[in-house]
Amino acid sequence: MKQFKLEIISPNEIFFEKEIDLVIFPGSEGDFGILKNHMPFLTSLRVGIVYIYLDKKLIETFLVTGGIIEVSGNKCSLLTEEIINTNSVSSETVTDESFNKDDTNLKKMKDKALKKLYYS
Amino acid sequence: MPSLKDLRNRISSVKSTKKITSAMKMVAAAKLKRAQDNAEKTRPYARKLSEIVSSLVDNNKSKEFKYSEKKTKKNKNILLIVCSADRGLCGGFNGSIIKFSKKLSEKIIRSGYKVSYIFVGKKAYQSLQRYCGESILEFFYDIANPSIKFDLAKSIRDKILELFLNNSMDECHLIYTEFKSAISQTVQSMQLLPLNVLDANGENNSNRSYDFEPSEEEILNEIIPKNIAIQIHTALLENLASEQGSRMTAMDNATRNANDMIDDLTLFYNRSRQALITKELIEIISGAEAV
Numbered sequence: 001m002k003q004f005k006l007e008i009i010s011p012n013e014i015f016f017e018k019e020i021d022l023v024i025f026p027g028s029e030g031d032f033g034i035l036k037n038h039m040p041f042l043t044s045l046r047v048g049i050v051y052i053y054l055d056k057k058l059i060e061t062f063l064v065t066g067g068i069i070e071v072s073g074n075k076c077s078l079l080t081e082e083i084i085n086t087n088s089v090s091s092e093t094v095t096d097e098s099f100n101k102d103d104t105n106l107k108k109m110k111d112k113a114l115k116k117l118y119y120s
Numbered sequence: 121m122p123s124l125k126d127l128r129n130r131i132s133s134v135k136s137t138k139k140i141t142s143a144m145k146m147v148a149a150a151k152l153k154r155a156q157d158n159a160e161k162t163r164p165y166a167r168k169l170s171e172i173v174s175s176l177v178d179n180n181k182s183k184e185f186k187y188s189e190k191k192t193k194k195n196k197n198i199l200l201i202v203c204s205a206d207r208g209l210c211g212g213f214n215g216s217i218i219k220f221s222k223k224l225s226e227k228i229i230r231s232g233y234k235v236s237y238i239f240v241g242k243k244a245y246q247s248l249q250r251y252c253g254e255s256i257l258e259f260f261y262d263i264a265n266p267s268i269k270f271d272l273a274k275s276i277r278d279k280i281l282e283l284f285l286n287n288s289m290d291e292c293h294l295i296y297t298e299f300k301s302a303i304s305q306t307v308q309s310m311q312l313l314p315l316n317v318l319d320a321n322g323e324n325n326s327n328r329s330y331d332f333e334p335s336e337e338e339i340l341n342e343i344i345p346k347n348i349a350i351q352i353h354t355a356l357l358e359n360l361a362s363e364q365g366s367r368m369t370a371m372d373n374a375t376r377n378a379n380d381m382i383d384d385l386t387l388f389y390n391r392s393r394q395a396l397i398t399k400e401l402i403e404i405i406s407g408a409e410a411v
Contacts, residue, residue, distance in 0.1 A: 009165045011270050011350060029333055042172070043333040044342050068343055070172055072330075079169055081270065081346070 004036040006052065008062070008078045015083055016060070022053040023076065025069060026113070034069075034076050041071040047109040049086065049117050050078070061086045061117060063110060086117060124396070127389040131382060138378035144209065145371035152302060152364035158267065159299065159357040166350045173347045176340055177315060187284070187315050187344050196233040196290045199257070199280060200225060201312075203296040203356060204244035205363040206261055211370030213297065213305070213363055214243040220307040221248065221295050236289070238276065240356065257283075264360050273353035281345055284313050296355040297362035303369050305362040310355065312348050 006023050008016035024033045026048025034041075045067045052060040067080030122130075204217045221244065225235045236255040239245040245259050258279060263272055283289035292313040297305045332339055 009168060011162050011165050011353060013161050014164055027333065040330045041333070042176075042330040042339055044339060068169075068172070068339075068346065070168070070330075077168055079165060079346070081274075081349075 002036050003054075004034075004038075004074045004076065006034075006076045006078070008050075008080065008083060010080055010083055015080075016052075016062075018052075018054075020052055020054050020059075021056070024051040024053075025078070026050070026064070027069075034071060036074060038071045038076070041069065043069050045069065045078075045080070047106065048113045050083075063113060065106065065110070086114065121392065124389065124393060127385060127392065131385045131389065134378050134381050134385065138375055138382070141371045141374040141378060145368055145375060148210075148364045148368040148371060152361060152368055155357065155361035155364050156299075159354065159361050162350065162354050162357060166354050169343070169347050169350055173340075173343055176336070176343070179336075186341050187313060197236065197288060198228050198233050199236050199238065199283065199289045199292045200309075201238045201240065201276065201280075201292065201294045201352070202244045202248070203294070203359045204239070204241035205359075206242045206264070208243060209370065210363055210367035211373075213366040213370075214247075216307050217295065217297060218244050218247050220309070222251065224293070224295070224309060225252075238279070240276075241359075263356065268353070268356050268360060270349070270353055273349045273356060276352050277345060277349040280313065281348070290314075294352060294355050296359045297366075299358040299361040299365065302365040305366055310351065312351060315344065 003019040003021055006016065006018060006020050007014060022033055022035055024031060026046050028044045028046045031048070032043075045064055047065050048063075050060075050062045050064055051058060052062075063084045063086050064078075064080050065082045067078055067083075070077045070079070200221060202217065202221045204214050208214065225237075228235050234255075235252075236257050237248070237252050238257050239248075239259045240261075240263060242261045245256075245261070249256070258276075260272065260276075263269075280289065280292050284292065291311070294310045294312055296308060296310070298308045299305055330336075
């Protein structure tokens with residue numbers, strides 16, 4: 001399977017940069033996947049989980065709270081202000097007060113996204 | 121002529137000043153390194169985002185959207201965001217920001233527009249407080265402790281978007297110091313709102329025809345606030361780096377001046393000591409001769 005480059009950029013760092021097979025995003029109009037040689041594409045994300053596949057295996061899952069996807073050339077860029085590796089959070093930590101001071105709505109959405117991940 | 125005791129006191133006071141300035145120089149150098157690293161880290165995000173925005177705006181030059189200029193109004197309200205440092209002792213850094221802001225606001229007032237201000241950093245606020253009077257909307261300080269948070273840029277962004285969308289502000293400029301190198305920084309103003317269409321850079325990306333989801337306009341309305349936030353954030357980071365750079369050079373100069381002063385004073389001290397000894401000897405000899 002041929003691969004393409006995915007980069008995830010946050011204001012503080014280049015969070016992720018790797019050649020991958022498939023990535024699935026929680027788009028604002030529904031989930032979608034990107035494979036290699038996708039046409040130029042620009043869209044926004046909602047709160048949810050990003051799944052990254054390499055060699056037909058799930059290698060990473062991240063929790064995002066929104067962002068912009070740009071696909072051009074054989075490259076996909078995700079610009080996001082908040083992204084967390086799901087290994088470092090659980091459903092409980094998201095609802096924990098000390099985790100962040102987000103409004104309850106956002107917290108609920110994060111919680112839902114994570115629960116979905118764990119029970120799938 | 122000062123007595124020897126006075127000279128000794130002066131030399132020791134200059135020496136202790138030198139110790140302080142050289143310590144401050146070291147601290148500023150360490151902080152500069154960190155500030156520069158932080159500024160470097162945000163660069164990929166800012167570059168990518170402004171690339172997307174400029175290519176989108178390029179495609180939509182003729183259309184009018186939410187954040188473009190409102191042509192209907194005559195009497196403009198202009199908002200200036202002035203970024204300065206919280207502390208002094210950094211050479212001409214704060215002075216040049218204050219001078220620049222004053223000049224810009226006078227120019228705006230002369231053309232008949234109203235000005236309001238948001239201040240980031242104590243120094244500019246303190247010296248322009250009286251000049252601006254009641255047109256200060258907000259004042260942030262102690263932002264770089266321990267590091268500049270992205271949330272600050274976001275809250276400034278939310279504030280200016282709110283003002284812009286309810287028509288109480290028509291133009292927004294950000295005044296900050298661009299970091300060129302540790303010894304060279306220039307004060308700059310950057311237009312945040314309305315969107316500067318001419319801003320699109322030379323390389324032409326407009327032939328990239330994107331597929332949009334949901335619609336081009338909705339995406340644009342989502343991206344632009346993000347872009348403003350990151351622009352503010354990078355400006356704050358550059359400002360911090362400039363402050364440290366300018367403090368480092370100022371303190372370096374001060375240390376060198378203190379060294380020169382110590383040299384001069386020591387020379388003068390030795391000379392007057394020698395003069396005193398010679399005088400005493402002459403007195404003794406001539407006294408002995410007279411006997």
